[in-house]
Amino acid sequence: MKKNNTSLTAIGLYNQKVHEYLQNTTLDSITQLTIKLFKDNAQRNKLNDAQYNKAVEEFNTQHGYLLLKKGKEYEKAISKHYNYINYPFLDRSAMKSTMDNYRQYVHTYNQQAIEYNKAIAEYNKTVISPNTPTLAQQVADFTKKHRSEFATIYNKGVAKFNAQKNANYIAKKRKPTIKYTTELLFNVLVGFYIAQLKQRNSYLLEINRPTSVLKNALPKLTIDHRKLATHTIAEIPRLAICKKTAQNHIKRLREANILINYTYTNQYKPIMVNFHPEILTILDGNPPKPKRIENQFFKQENWKELPDNNDTTRTFLLKEKEIKDCVHNTEFQKEEFICPADGFYKNTTVISKKTTTRPRQTFKAVKALLPDFLKQEK
Structure with a gap:
């Protein structure tokens, strides 16, 4: 017995007719042989399910509902509610x-x-209008108390009030x-x-x-x-x-x-x-x-400080790093620095040719600055 959440397919409905027909039919030997020959031929010809079911329909049309179709007979009912x-x-x-x-x-x-x-x-x-002051006051009190209610609720109260007074006052x-x-x-x-x-x-x-x-x-x-x-x-x-x-x-x-x-x-x-x-x-x-990582915005508190991979303890790399650092640290002095190799080596890059020189002093002027015992010529 199938559960309520399943239903018969078209093949299932067809096969149900076959079962009902076979329950009320007794198959003789000739009919059984005919069914066997049909199945053997179908297997020999390698019919797929669609071809087999079409042949079954033709066979059953001639001999009655004797053969079942192949395929899914039940399917789960898809619920529209979740x-x-x-x-x-x-x-x-x-x-x-x-x-x-x-x-x-x-x-x-x-x-x-x-x-x-x-x-x-x-x-x-x-x-009708109330016929006594007391009844008129009761009508006024009811109207004031329930006037903000929706029509359906208000009218139910009105019907109950009028029924108690045996007359329609409201x-x-x-x-x-x-x-x-x-x-x-x-x-x-x-x-x-x-x-x-x-x-x-x-x-x-x-x-x-x-x-x-x-x-x-x-x-x-x-x-x-x-x-x-x-x-x-x-x-x-x-x-x-x-x-x-x-x-x-x-x-x-x-x-x-x-x-x-x-x-x-x-x-x-x-x-x-x-x-x-x-x-x-x-x-x-x-x-x-x-979002993909490259499209996300990161806050500063989420940043992770990573070690500087350029720092090393290897000797030849340290020397190379010192040379580079020396060059970078002297860049701000380019206007005053004169490369020692300038003019001596052809492949040397000139950093700056602008120099500052002191005025040349004559020998007499220099001699005048010397102490007296040095001024005496030997």
């Missing part, structure tokens, strides 16, 4: 697919909202439809999510952490309403709305379950949400390969 996403990201095609899914979802939602609002309109025709809310302007804001949100995913993946790779994530627990989108309202592209406002309008759009998307898993901390911090899984097209890729 638990992990190795490297979550979105490219242009994924963003286009997400926007197409959004439009289709919004179209269906708006059609349902229209039908829902028709029923709400009929219900509200039965609403009207139900209409479910708002999603307008086209909200689509522009949703497009900006997807762009924000792409950038946030890229930043997340880069940070995890930098600290040598895996980028994988559960498919049903994708990273949340962080939304700052003020930044969303003032978002610009090339210094041109993308939405040109105020913060309150941005909040209203987000609330409509949440009410339509386009944005789910809402997290609110306080008024000074951004909110966090997930996209509806039927709308967001998330891709699974492989992390980028590390």
Whole structure:
């Protein structure tokens, strides 16, 4: 018995018919001999599987389903669902697919909202005014307490309140439809999510952490309403709305379950949400390969001091090194240094011909500087 994760191939389905036919058929000696001759001829002619299966079909057409085909009868069923996403990201095609899914979802939602609002309109025709101050106060308190709730939740509370009072004192809310302007804001949100995913993946790779994530627990989108309202592209406002309008759009998307898993901390911090899984097209890729060594930037603290291979203790190399060092150390004196070999050896390189000389002194001038006992001529 095969497991549920396998399925029959075309050959498997054909061979299943053969097994069913043979269970209800008794083969006589002539039929058995015919089958043996067929197999011997196939082996003699060295038929491959495709040729053999074609011959089997022709044989079975004449004699019934007597021969089995060769080949793979079962194959593993490929599951389209998996638990992990190795490297979550979105490219242009994924963003286009997400926007197409959004439009289709919004179209269906708006059609349902229209039908829902028709029923709400009929219900509200039965609403009456409270006939006592106490009842009027109770209606006012209920409305003030629950007015910020979504239409579906609010209307359930209204139905429960009216049922307790045996009359319809509170009207139900209409479910708002999603307008086209909200689509522009949703497009900006997807762009924000792409950038946030890229930043997340880069940070995890930098600290040598895996980028994988559960498919049903994708990273949340962080939304700052003020930044969303003032978002610009090339210094041109993308939405040109105020913060309150941005909040209203987000609330409509949440009410339509386009944005789910809402997290609110306080008024000074951004909110966090997930996209509806039927709308967001998330891709699974492989992390980028590390850069080649020559293309990487190294920090100074990672440098390693290596020994100078030019230093040596061998005698003749030391002498050669001393000569080279002597030449290098006297380069700054080129303007004043006179090579001793200049003028004596033809193959000697002249370092400089510029010299400084003292003025020649006459013999009398030199004699005048001598002591008196040296001036006496013998």
